[in-house]
Amino acid sequence: AYQLGEDDRVHFKAPFDLQGHRSDDFKVSTSDNGVTVHAKKFVQTDRALSSREYSRTFYIPKSVNKNQLECHLTEDVVLMLEAPVKTEGYKSITFDRDRQLSVKPHSETEAGQ
DSSP: OEEEOTTSSEEEEEEEEOTTOOGGGEEEEEOSSEEEEEEEEEEEOSSOEEEEEEEEEEEOOTTBOGGGOEEEEOTTSEEEEEEEBOGGGOOOOOOOTTSOOOOOOSSHHHHHO
């Protein structure tokens, strides 16, 4: 998702709900155009050993500044990956005086259909 960051720039943010895991249960790795979050947890009782595993890979959009990708863990165990969007990667949208956007067709031909 794209959201306005604390620095008033548009940021790409990707949350991962890792409830039930500790910070040492997961790792984050990057590739040229993607990020992988992998978590694995073992639970042993008197009678059994069970494991829970989570892995998700996603591609980072070209508009995102990959060199500034950061991640942090929230108090409710959500891993948040975040990076600013390159300035040329988005257009600003302006509102009219009534704070509304106008939706217009690409051409007059589309308007008549």
